[in-house]
Amino acid sequence: MPHLLEPLVIRHSHRLPLPTGPAGQGDVAARQFDAVLMSVGFKLSADLLELLSGLSEGTVVDTAVRTLGTVRDMVGDHVRHNVYFIDFPANVPDTFDFWTRCITEALADDASRDRTLAQLESGVVNLLTLPSYGTYQHTYAEMLGHHDELIAAAGDRLTVLHLGSTTDDEVTALYLALAGSSTPLNDDDLSDLKVLAARCVDGPQPEAIPVRENRAVVNEARLTAGSELLLDTVTDVLRLACALSGGDVTLQEPTRFRTLPRPVRRALLAGLDSVIATAPAKLADVHAHREPWKRLGERLHPHEYPRWPHAAQVFAVARGELEARSFDSRVEELLGMQDVLGATQLLKSAPGKLFRSLDRLLRTAIDEEEREAVVAAAESVVTEVSGRVVLAVREHLHNRAGDTGERRVFVNRLGRAWVAEDQRPPVLPTERKRLITALDAEIGRRLPAPERLLVDPDVLDVALPLSGRATAAGLGVLPRGSVTPVAGELLRFFVYWKQAEERTDFDLSAVMLDAKYRTVAWLAYTSLTQVEGEHSGDITEAPDGASEFINLRLGAVRSTFIVPQVNIFAGEGFEEVEESFFGFMLREGEQQGQPFEARTVRMKSELRGPGRVALPLAFRRARDGTWTAKWMHLYLKGLHSGNRVEGNRVTIATLLRGIVEREHIDVRYVADLMAGGGTTVTVWDGETIPSEPVTYIGLERPDGLHPDSRIITPENLRDLVPA
Structure with a gap:
């Protein structure tokens, strides 16, 4: 059982539970283990490498086998990623030339010649009927033979695996963290919590499960x-x-x-x-x-x-046999009578509902006296409202500063997004600023006050996970609204899927938009090459799993935005396939390598959501030419079949504008509040490791921090949301 729970601990904390076994000369095996880990973008911490070196060779090998399986799954290296065009990204043909070649090959095939001729006479050719279209024309091994070995680069991802405590202690700590989380978990984390709860039911329990x-x-x-x-x-x-x-x-x-x-x-x-x-x-x-x-x-x-x-x-x-009037109906009755004061007084008995109703109450109030009563009520009960709700209302009020009449983006708990006209009257500046001041003071009061806070600058614009459902499971995945820097010459997207029962065709696409959100170009199976890059070719079924890639040269991109998307053209949905995930890699121009190289993967995200079109994130170029990623985790309803980038460009542009222009509560906000509370906040230079304990917030945990330090990375970023 302990070994079965190791993957949970590694995935959630990047810590390897304390390996145990007889002492021995395991140094050679430990170094080999470390080398293999580095080939997929991971590395043993110094203290973990030292401990393994003192164990028997057999213990090290057993630990390595288990751990490698887990990390390969984390990064998407547990499957074989083939490509339709064997030399991709080199020698990708023009779309029309490729389709013409497929038709020519079909005419040369006795089994398909008559059917193809009939289609040509009708003026419409179905690509799916052409023998050489949509299925791999070579083996995975043959594809590998067409690619040079990847050249290591300083910018390759390196995720450090740290030494944990005993498996029991690590499992208990993870259980307490997930069960006591102040924000909802995503489906994968809930499934993990179910496993952990069954194991830990008789052990320590969180003080509260909010x-x-x-x-x-x-x-x-x-x-x-x-x-x-x-x-x-x-x-x-x-x-x-x-x-x-x-x-x-x-x-x-x-x-x-x-x-x-x-x-x-x-x-x-x-x-x-x-x-x-x-x-x-x-x-x-x-x-x-x-x-x-x-x-x-x-x-x-x-x-x-x-x-x-x-x-x-x-x-x-x-069944309607017994009357029990709901709280919400009483509130609605009062608001229906324009009794804002009465509704406000009633809502004070349910502080969370009051806060969720603040915008409506302020819009409904007819004069300054009523608006004053609403604000005063919020100030009087703010200490009784959950930190997640306080932060959510703070973010909402911050984004209500602009003019009304714009398009408004809605995202439900499942990640499905849609757009509507924003016809709300404004929230007046006086009440808005007063509420923001009260909310900032309350959040500042609840935040911890460490003596020293060390912050990685790359994490400052990462959004707080006010809901786990705004973050998909995976490696390097950040909450919706987060902004992170992107550095590299080549940006490569990938999608993998494996159908469960019926033929399933996922299509990876990328649309490029200018600063006014107008389409500049796109890459998809209907547009295999552009100035910016190449598409690896359309795969139309995946009984054994299939991959598609898009390669982009960032220096050649003519647009301000790049929006990758996964369209379901036919078959099973994201929640029905046996497996599906999306990710992106960053490389330097001279690195070469296979289409998929684990140590260049910056993000791998599970695709598990409603709808038939997935929008994981978008990329934006600043005026100085630097790029950032904005995380979206959105799903569009789409069509039952036949979804293509050409059909949803307008919707995507509108959604992108709403997400990009919305400002989210982020780590910078928390750090500023802590600094205002007396904490010494230092932006980490990436090299200097303090000798004393600190609270560290970053994308990765540095090796060598004092053992008594408190570490906050994306895996436990929810800890920054106060209860």
Whole structure:
């Protein structure tokens, strides 16, 4: 079991749990292990290399095998990345010439000649019917023979694996961090939490589990172990029922409830009964999820358990047999009567809802007196609002400074994006500035006050993860809205997918836009070459997995923006395929190498979202010619089939404008607040390692920091969001 949990620890913390085994002469094997790691962009820390060198050779080899498998998966090197054009990025043909060649080859093939002639006579040729189109024409080994070895460069990625404590300690620490997170986790992290909760249910527990989805996962483990459940709302019970049925604990997608064993039914009903007996007003929460409650009632059979009458009331409310007026309906009634003062007073009893309603209340207020009452109410309860909500409202108010009438970008919890006209009246400057001042003061009060803060300058513009669902799982992935520098001559995108059951065709594309978000050019299977670069060729099915690449020479790019995208042309969706991920590499011009080289990968992100078009991130060129990446993690609904870059350029341009021009709460904001609170903030020069303990925030943990230092990297950036 300990070895099974090692990958979780490595992925989340870049720490290798303390290797154990007999002492020996493992120095040669340890150096070989380090060398192989470096070939895929990883390296052992000095203390980890030293420890392994003192263990037996067999122990080092076993550790290396397990670890290499994990890191190769992290970077996308666990699969073979072939390309359609064997010499890519060299010798990629013109699109029309390539299609003509495919038709010529089809006419020379006895099996396809008649069909191709018939299509030519009709004036339309289906590329998918041409024998040489869309499938690899060579083996992976043959492709490797056409590429020189990669030349090492100083800019290649090097992710250090640090020495951890025992597996039990590392697993417990990871469990406490995920379960006690102040922000929601993404689906992959929730799955990891489920594994960890089952292991750690009898051990140390976090002081609080503020995120309800996390609580549902933990409660599932506690129910299985016979421990006391953590329930204080009826919705906690509903989420737990979803977890027990393998459903969606976020309640965004419907769950098909399973037939539950009698002991489980008793536990759920007893929990419901206790919640309502303690606070009858919580019956009003049932209205938000009436249909799931009715379906769950069919599985729990509450009428068979008269000893829990309060639980039966929950299902009576869901069926409409018992009235329980919701809090939101009372607020809506007051606002419907233009009673802003009454609505504000009522909302003070639910501080989180008050904060989420501030913009509307201020827009609805008819005079200065009402606006003053709204602001005063927010100031009086700000200490009772979660840090995540305070930060989210702070970010929202900051971005309400501009004129109204612009296009407004909406992104739901699943990452699906859409655009609408912004017809809201403005929030007046006086109230807006006063609220921002109050929010800054409250966040500053909650932040830790270390004596010294050391900050990597490249992390200053990284957005705080106010929701884990704004960050996909993967390596080097940052929250939506983050901005990071991009340095290198060649930028190369890649997508890999493996279909589960039906033929599936993913298409990697990139559209280039000017400073006014107008299309300059694009690279796709319909445009294989441009001044900027090359496309590796269209692969139209992936029973054994398939890859597509786009190679760009940044010095030749004629545009301000580069927007890579993955379109589903046919087949299974991102959440249906067996596996799919996107990433990008950076290289210098002379490095050569294979189309995919693990140590040049800067980011690898899982593609798991709704919609048929994925927009992971965008790249922007500044006036001085330098490039940055802006992280988006968006999905467009798209068409059921036939999605192409040509069909969604306008939507992408509009979305890009909304994301690029929105300013997010970032690490710089936190560092400035800490500096204002008396902390000495130092921007790290990338070389000098302080000898004393510090709080360090950066994209990677430097080797050699004092062991008592607090380390914050993208893997635990959520720790900067105060409770």
